[in-house]
Amino acid sequence: MNKQPISVIGMPMDLGQGRRGVDMGPSAIRYAKLQSTLEALGFDVEDLGNIEVPSPESIDIGENHLKFLSAICDVNEHLAKAVSNVVERKRFPLVLGGDHSMAIGTIAGVAKHYENLGLIWYDAHGDLNTGDTSPSGNIHGMPLAASLGFGHPSLVNIGNYSPKVKPGNVVLIGIRELDKGEQEIAREIGLKVFTMHEVDRLGLARVMEEALSIVGTGTDGVHLSLDLDGLDPKDAPGVGTPVAGGITYRESHLALEMMSESKLITSAEFVEVNPILDRENMTAEVAVALISSLFGKKIL
Structure with a gap:
């Protein structure tokens, strides 16, 4: 990474x-x-x-298949504007969360400034559900679908345009839990998904080489959306939807170090840190350690 100035935005989203x-x-x-x-x-x-976010207790949940839809759209519009302003000022937007539904706003704010945005989705989950496919109705399982143009129009059109990214410019890394509807969308649009099978079989270094080649070809910027549940719960326990068998702490450092060396990443968000479920702020400390690797910190 070059020494581009950094602007930090907090998104205390739990809707x-x-x-x-x-x-x-x-x-x-x-x-x-x-x-x-x-x-x-x-x-x-x-x-x-x-960004100001209302508490769930203060607003109506709305429809159960799209919980808190209206409020989530409102705050993501605010986030998109804040992120866009950072990009316009030639600064690097670093957004902290907060549940992953915030990615709808982050990506909306970034993608308007690029012709062909690349996207690295580092996560245990695909987040490819829509209101029609989601088992829970929780919108944090829908942000990638929305950014690709799938789902409720209010989510898809945050920032007044859609889609934000093209399937060929997206890679998913660390995936180990996909709902049936997500599997169907991924296959239908040809998403490149590096599940934990690929990580185990190829090794993370090769996965990252392939992933960076994909997002770095024909793109003019790359956004990193990193969910801390992409890591194994032993290394990042403070997340809401942990899935066993994830990427290790050291492997994740390698991934972020390789992203740094590539000089491709132009914006980033680190999401789903839940201190209530954490041990002595361990997961937040992991997030900071990974962020420092993204911005060039090395052992030697």
């Missing part, structure tokens, strides 16, 4: 997630010394504070 506490994720990551860590690497860092 898309079924378990409370993830709204405290941005504070936990800040408490883990995010800003001083990045400044020690030589970056100019500004913290723009948090």
